[in-house]
Amino acid sequence: MRLVLGVDKLVDMLEVVPRFxxxxxxxxxxxxxxxLMAVYDQQHTSAEGGDEAKSRVKYLAAVTDLCRILxxxxxxxxxxxFQPGLVDLPALKSTLKRCLMVVVxxxxxxxxxxxxxxxxxxxxxxxxxxxxxxxxxxxxxxxWSELEIFLKxxxxxxxxxxxxxxxxxxxxxxxxxxxxxxxxxxxxxxxDRVIHDALSLFIMTSNAVVLEPxxxxxxxxxxxxxxxxxxxxxxxLLDLLHxxxxxxxxxxxxxxxxxxxxxxxxxxxxxxxxxxxxxEWTSRFPEQVHYFKRMVLHMIGQFENRHMxxxxxxxxxxxxxxRRSLESRYELARKTKTKDCV
Numbered sequence: 613m614r615l616v617l618g619v620d621k622l623v624d625m626l627e628v629v630p631r632f633x634x635x636x637x638x639x640x641x642x643x644x645x646x647x648l649m650a651v652y653d654q655q656h657t658s659a660e661g662g663d664e665a666k667s668r669v670k671y672l673a674a675v676t677d678l679c680r681i682l683x684x685x686x687x688x689x690x691x692x693x694f695q696p697g698l699v700d701l702p703a704l705k706s707t708l709k710r711c712l713m714v715v716v717x718x719x720x721x722x723x724x725x726x727x728x729x730x731x732x733x734x735x736x737x738x739x740x741x742x743x744x745x746x747x748x749x750x751x752x753x754x755x756w757s758e759l760e761i762f763l764k765x766x767x768x769x770x771x772x773x774x775x776x777x778x779x780x781x782x783x784x785x786x787x788x789x790x791x792x793x794x795x796x797x798x799x800x801x802x803x804d805r806v807i808h809d810a811l812s813l814f815i816m817t818s819n820a821v822v823l824e825p826x827x828x829x830x831x832x833x834x835x836x837x838x839x840x841x842x843x844x845x846x847x848x849l850l851d852l853l854h855x856x857x858x859x860x861x862x863x864x865x866x867x868x869x870x871x872x873x874x875x876x877x878x879x880x881x882x883x884x885x886x887x888x889x890x891x892e893w894t895s896r897f898p899e900q901v902h903y904f905k906r907m908v909l910h911m912i913g914q915f916e917n918r919h920m921x922x923x924x925x926x927x928x929x930x931x932x933x934x935r936r937s938l939e940s941r942y943e944l945a946r947k948t949k950t951k952d953c954v
Contacts, residue, residue: 627691686745740816
């Protein structure tokens with residue numbers, strides 16, 4: 613609630629730069645838009661017609677307007693708009709406020725649950741989106757600056773009371789037990805450190821990029837298990853077993869493109885550290901590149917172990933897939949043992 617109430621003051625802090633935006637900003641804004649829409653689709657898997665389709669159109673319009681107003685380099689230029697000519701500033705700020713409410717603050721994070729993508733995913737998305745244009749750091753100052761002073765004064769008073777009772781104020785248990793204000797103040801300090809720490813933001817963004825295929829695959833499996841079976845189409849199992857149609861193979865191709873540097877999602881990561889290209893990121897921050905590649909390799913190993921091995925055991929069912937060539941079906945039949953078909 614404090615974040616929402618601080619939006620008006622945040623919009624007033626918009627810095628107008630009287631020149632053209634950086635030349636590379638357009639491509640970076642396009643990638644941010646693509647990521648935001650992918651995130652939206654992952655959370656609204658049944659957006660087919662009716663009100664949900666209209667909601668998607670409205671969300672896309674809000675994302676487009678947000679990138680048009682905050683048209684600098686995301687993660688680099690911060691909360692600025694580049695306007696080389698005359699601009700209607702009140703109308704611009706009004707549009708910006710609407711976009712912030714729809715894109716950033718409409719779905720604030722819940723407590724993440726590591727075994728549920730419906731909880732962990734949106735929480736991670738919020739941190740990535742809210743820090744992309746320095747939105748959350750500025751809102752924190754606006755919304756909680758008075759709260760910070762209040763917490764510190766309250767804790768100081770209650771620590772003084774603890775000393776009068778003979779408690780050891782250096783004892784961590786005493787620090788926590790003094791009052792709820794001490795706990796809230798600790799959380800506030802932790803939040804302040806995280807959103808201003810470049811390494812933490814890099815890790816959160818890397819986590820979002822690396823886990824995107826896993827979320828996509830989970831949603832595909834959920835859709836396969838809940839939709840009405842169309843007997844005139846090929847079964848989901850045959851799609852999984854046939855590489856040109858397998859979502860597992862698509863996810864592995866995504867990870868391969870991350871390792872080779874050909875995936876445009878990498879823009880979201882090198883923007884976090886102020887780089888303009890993959891080459892610059894690789895040369896300036898080799899330790900971050902190694903960390904990111906280890907994350908990707910770990911996920912490839914998970915996919916191979918948990919999905920590809922299971923699908924290999926089900927390969928005999930692929931004999932019924934007429935989309936396969938006769939040669940591939942003959943080869944599959946030759947490798948299949950008789951006991952596999954019993």
